[in-house]
Amino acid sequence: MTDQNMNILRGTLDLLILKALALGPRHGLGVSKRIEQITKGTFIVKPGSLFPALHRLEEKGWLKGSWGESANNRRAKYYTVTNAGLAHLKTEQENWERVSGAVARMLEAV
Secondary structure, X not given: OOOOOOOOOOOHHHHHHHHHHHOOOEEHHHHHHHHHHXXXXXXOOOHHHHHHHHHHHHHXXXXXXXXXXXXXXXXXXXXXXXXXXXXXXXXXXXXXXXXXXXXXXXXXXX
């Protein structure tokens, strides 16, 4: 992998956010850092993409946000995954596994 970060495929950002939050509640920038950590720097989600996605997922009822204080004593919105969000994550994870498996099989074909 080069220094450049990969672009996240359309629709994949929601899946990454839901999975990061399924591991535990986090504030917005904490979600971005968790995605970067888990993907070993392959995906770095910038605030201009992250915050609209968090708001969209909250509007869909897949996340619940509440205000609190961050580690550096700043006001931050913390997100948790709702039961509907966990159900959606399960469905999307199954879809991703099916699609990525099919693409892998296609690329391995000789």
